[in-house]
Amino acid sequence: MKTRLGALLRDRQGNFAIMTALTLPFLMGVAGAGLELTRALQVKSDMQNAADAATLAAATKFRESAGEKSDEELKTEVTRFLSASEFAQELSDDDKKMLDPALAANALSDVEKKAAGVAIGTATSRFKTDKGTGFKVSTTINYQMPLNPMLEFIGAKSITLSATSTSQSSFNNGAPLSMYLVLDRSGSMAFKTDTVDKSKYSCSNYDAVNWPNPMRSTRPCYVDKITSLKTAVSFLVETLNTSDPTYKSNGNPASQLVRTSAIAYNDKASPTQGLDWGTKRSGGYVNALSATGGTDASGALSAAFEALKSSNPAEANAHKESGNESFQRIIVLMTDGEMTGNSANWSSFVDNAVRTTCARAKADDIKIYTVAFMAPDKGKSLLQACATSLDNYYAPENMEEIVAAFGDIAKKAAGNVSRLTN
The missing domain is CATH 3.40.50.410 (von Willebrand factor, type A domain)
Incomplete structure (x- = not known):
């Protein structure tokens, strides 16, 4: 019995299989991370493009309406542009509700907002100068992007992406x-x-x-x-x-x-x-x-x-x-x-x-x-x-x-x- 136990301990056959089994989760996580990095960069680019287009649209609406559009209407304009963006196609049906102009996010319940993987924050301001009236709109998008299931082997389920954009316009402010x-x-x-x-x-x-x-x-x-x-x-x-x-x-x-x-x-x-x-x-x-x-x-x-x-x-x-x-x-x-x-x-x-x-x-x-x-x-x-x-x-x-x-x-x-x- 003692001789057989010693032989078992000295036997090196099957070591590769054991090492593979032990390192497989890590290897799958690394492979998944490489794929998700490329995807995350593209999604972040789409987010930034969406934010830029949305704030610029709201600023333009302010000017075209001679400043008569309310801040809430202009915030809805931001939401409308976000809902039509390429970034919106990335979202789940539940998350898309946050970009629905009819809901404009603030019509959703606190529970729905908390459960959402995307959050939109839009702030507006108007200001007077000696040359007229100005308007500024800023939008920030935070998105919990779900990761590939392979990354769960290393404990990663999502990654936070952010994009911020600010646009400014003027009405009756003249044009230098x-x-x-x-x-x-x-x-x-x-x-x-x-x-x-x-x-x-x-x-x-x-x-x-x-x-x-x-x-x-x-x-x-x-x-x-x-x-x-x-x-x-x-x-x-x-x-x-x-x-x-x-x-x-x-x-x-x-x-x-x-x-x-x-x-x-x-x-x-x-x-x-x-x-x-x-x-x-x-x-x-x-x-x-x-x-x-x-x-x-x-x-x-x-x-x-x-x-x-x-x-x-x-x-x-x-x-x-x-x-x-x-x-x-x-x-x-x-x-x-x-x-x-x-x-x-x-x-x-x-x-x-x-x-x-x-x-x-x-x-x-x-x-x-x-x-x-x-x-x-x-x-x-x-x-x-x-x-x-x-x-x-x-x-x-x-x-x-x-x-x-x-x-x-x-x-x-x-x-x-x-x-x-x-």
Whole structure:
């Protein structure tokens, strides 16, 4: 008996099976952990995307509703976006109740909330500044993500994931901006439109056939393009001023939010003027324009780009001194023709130069609005290419339409924005 017991103790057969049996739970746990780590990272990314989209939607609703949406309605907007997110697809049916807009979580019982694996916390605040009204919404998502059953071998059943997002928007808070108008004053801007000028009995109605030859007055008198442009810019100026809560007609500075300048061009750029607070200087500049010469926007557009480009600190410094940490940079490019320079031979060269500068400006995050006023196809093609998007391109065919176009540009420029703050 003693001999057999010693042999049993010395026997090494079956050791691997015993070791495997002892370490199997640990090995399964490690394998499960690797799989779940990848899944957890994806779920957390989905949570963050959902939180960002939800808070930004609520902030946007605040602005679009002119601040009339209640905080509870805006919190429900957060819940609505979360319920439609990819993250929501990860949840069990019971947990999805926490994201149901009809329940909005606060309609659930305390027992249901306590049992849920997901918790949503949303806080809102409104604040006043000397420039208007602001709104902030913050949302935090905590989720107990169930783990693979294999991890139960090492005592892990779930992992806590969190995501937080804050968005901010404003209403009637103005929009800090620097806008440069680049305007065509070539000879064709003296041509008539189809709008009758009832303030005059007769006048010289020029068109492509009779310009620039002297001609007798005819009737009825039609408003010419340059006058239409001046009216349009006046409307833009008025719209910017009305949308600017810091605007003071006799103030110095006239605004704490809006800086503008204008430069005209025919076959060459007119002398530049610096950007200035408010709209008075640029508006007066445009009202003094006259129409003559060819069409070459390249120099004027380059001047506007140089003034606004991000590597030029002048505008950023001016806005910071006024308390504006960020601001929009905008170019409004207008023409009624195609690029010719001082001769038709320069047409392609000038066209390409303008396209190149537009591309550089857009790459520098400068927003470009373009207005092809009664322009030929080549001019329209150029301005379509220059615009930041098709929503930023206008092709008015009469005075009423160019006035509406410049008004719309002003409204978009002065429109308040919603943004993620973290």
